[in-house]
Amino acid sequence: MDKVLTILRSSQPTSKAQTEAQRAQLVEVIYPRFDFTEMAKRSLARHWAGRTPEEQREFVKLFAALMGRSYADNIESSASPSVRYTRESEDRNYAQVDTEIVTDKRPPVSINYKLHSVDREWRIYDLVIENISVVNNYRSQSNDRLSRNSCVR
Secondary structure, eight states: OHHHHHHHHHOOOOSHHHHHHHHHHHHHHHGGGBOHHHHHHHHHGGGTTTSOHHHHHHHHHHHHHHHHHHHHHHHHTSSSOEEEEEEEEEETTEEEEEEEEEOSSSOOEEEEEEEEEETTEEEEEEEEETTEEHHHHHHHHHHHHHHHOTTOO
């Protein structure tokens, strides 16, 4: 989060090219911290196993792009954001870091990062924003769509 804030504070893009350059920097910092495969798997839940490995890879790719864009958009839209770390907990292979994004222009936004250990590194597998789990939200949407689709396996 500190690296993200450094990028945001270092420049205020005034052109599309500058915005895209800043976004590329954000993606470079953000993507390695997330376990998009785990997020995608949890989002599809019971529908994950019925997908071919190729379909799974494609879903992860699309899911990562959507999540990365959404996360970067939310961070970029915050005017002069700062982060307040409110709580950390760890239980063997799982951890949670609770934060608040504080800005001058709106009330603080709580973001709780749920992490698990992957190859001895902490990776985010869910975000809980204002008490709403991103993974559960996508799971609900996916279940609705896939249940109406006749080609669900």
